[in-house]
Every structure is written in structure tokens, then in C-alpha cells.
Amino acid sequence: MTTDQTRPAGGLREQRKARTRRAIREHALRLFLAQGYDETTVEEIAAAAGVSHMTFFRYFPTKEAVVEDDDYDPLIAALVRERPAGEDPVTALRTALRTGLDAVLASDRDALYTRTRLIVTTPALRARQWLNTDATGSLLAGALAEREGVRVDLRLRVIAAATTAALVTALNAWVDGGGARDLRDLVDEAFAALGSGQRS
Structure with missing residues (x-):
């Protein structure tokens, strides 16, 4: 659920690898939208990105990984670890998620929406969501x-x-609404629902 832009800058080799990974993902998403996820082959993605079939698998172990894999979870985990030890866990998670979303939406909102939409609308990917x-x-x-x-x-x-689960529900609602709502507002609503769940 995030972007390669959240990674810290490394050496030239790491930067080239990041560019290649990004190119493969961008071409894959474009092809998935144009002709369908199931109808798009790894060979087509590799050819569009100007890399070999084997190079594709060095960056993504499966076709599903192009959509599913990201650096968002490690980013959020790092942000959680930075929260004050005395802060309650739900607040720590909510604040970390908000900070991470701010960064991701500012740099790669369209890619995040496209990937989330593919997961929600593609049975093979949705089945793996859990x-x-x-x-x-x-x-x-x-x-x-x-x-x-x-x-x-x-x-x-x-x-x-x-x-x-609250985050995933907010993401699904974001897609259901065509991306019109601000995802951060939806996440805030989902977290608020956790606190009001005992209401009769």
C-alpha cells in the first residue's frame, strides 16, 4: 500500500533497482487497467517495462506481488515504534497510520488507489487479502x-x-466511493467506530 518513494535514498545501484521496480509496477498497473488483471501476463509486463522475464521475477516473485507488495507496513511499524511508550496502543497506531498516509498520498495517491481497486475488484487478489x-x-x-x-x-x-481491519474497511470504502473521499477521513471514521462499537 505504499510507494517506493518512501524508501530512503541509497547508492546508485539501489536507485537503479528502485527505478526498475517502479517501472515494472507502473507498466503492470497500466496493463491491468487496460486489459484486465487475469488477462495480463508476466511476459507482457516485462516487455512493456523493457526488462526480461527473469528480471521481473527478481523484483516480484509472482504477478500478484506487483499489486500486493509494498513498503507501507514496515513504514507504519517504524512510525509506531517512535510513538511515546505511555501512549495507548490504538492512538499510537492511528497516529502512525495518519503520518504514513500523509506521506504516501502526497507522493503516490493514484498508484495506491489503483492497486487497492485491483485488490477489491479482482477475485484472485481479494481472496488473498486476508x-x-x-x-x-x-x-x-x-x-x-x-x-x-x-x-x-x-x-x-x-x-x-x-x-x-479498520484500515482495510476504510480502503474498501474508498474504492467503493470511487476515490472521491479523502482516505484519511475514512480511516479516522473507521477508528472512531472502534471506540463506539459497544454502543447499544
């Missing part, structure tokens, strides 16, 4: 535990899972 959501929840639970200086426990797993 796996990615589970992995994100585990990563964030670990970040919360590290911030507090404790081991991952049920409390932190539940908090991370609930907030990850």
Missing part, C-alpha cells in the same frame, strides 16, 4: 510490543488485528 491483513496485524503487534518493551500477547494481537 493473508496480507493477517501479516500486517502480526507486524504491527510486534511494533507495539517493541515500543512498550514487552512480549507480543493476546491484548496487542487483538488491538493490531482490530485496527488493521
Whole structure:
């Protein structure tokens, strides 16, 4: 759910690799939108990006990974670790997500929307969404535990899972609305719903 632009600048080799990865993803998304995800082959993506079939797989292990893989989760986890240890976990996650979204939407909003739309509207990708959501929840639970200086426990797993589900629901609503709403507002609403869920 993020962009290669969130990565820190490295040496020339790392910058070339980042440009190649970005080119492959941009051409893949363009082809997916033009002719459909299922109808687009890895060979077509590689040819459009001007790389070999094998080069594609050095950057993305599968076709699905072009849409699913990103640096957003590690970015958010790092931001969570930076939050004050005494801050409650939900606030820490919400603040970290807001900071991360500000950066991603400023640099790559269209790519994020396109990727999210593909996941929501492509059955093969949507079926895998729960796996990615589970992995994100585990990563964030670990970040919360590290911030507090404790081991991952049920409390932190539940908090991370609930907030990850809130984020995914906001993303789905963003796509359902054609991207008209500000994603940050939708995320705020989703987090507010977590706090009001016990209302009768």
C-alpha cells in the first residue's frame, strides 16, 4: 500500500533497482487497467517495462506481488515504534497510520488507489487479502510490543488485528466511493467506530 518513494535514498545501484521496480509496477498497473488483471501476463509486463522475464521475477516473485507488495507496513511499524511508550496502543497506531498516509498520498495517491481497486475488484487478489491483513496485524503487534518493551500477547494481537481491519474497511470504502473521499477521513471514521462499537 505504499510507494517506493518512501524508501530512503541509497547508492546508485539501489536507485537503479528502485527505478526498475517502479517501472515494472507502473507498466503492470497500466496493463491491468487496460486489459484486465487475469488477462495480463508476466511476459507482457516485462516487455512493456523493457526488462526480461527473469528480471521481473527478481523484483516480484509472482504477478500478484506487483499489486500486493509494498513498503507501507514496515513504514507504519517504524512510525509506531517512535510513538511515546505511555501512549495507548490504538492512538499510537492511528497516529502512525495518519503520518504514513500523509506521506504516501502526497507522493503516490493514484498508484495506491489503483492497486487497492485491483485488490477489491479482482477475485484472485481479494481472496488473498486476508493473508496480507493477517501479516500486517502480526507486524504491527510486534511494533507495539517493541515500543512498550514487552512480549507480543493476546491484548496487542487483538488491538493490531482490530485496527488493521479498520484500515482495510476504510480502503474498501474508498474504492467503493470511487476515490472521491479523502482516505484519511475514512480511516479516522473507521477508528472512531472502534471506540463506539459497544454502543447499544
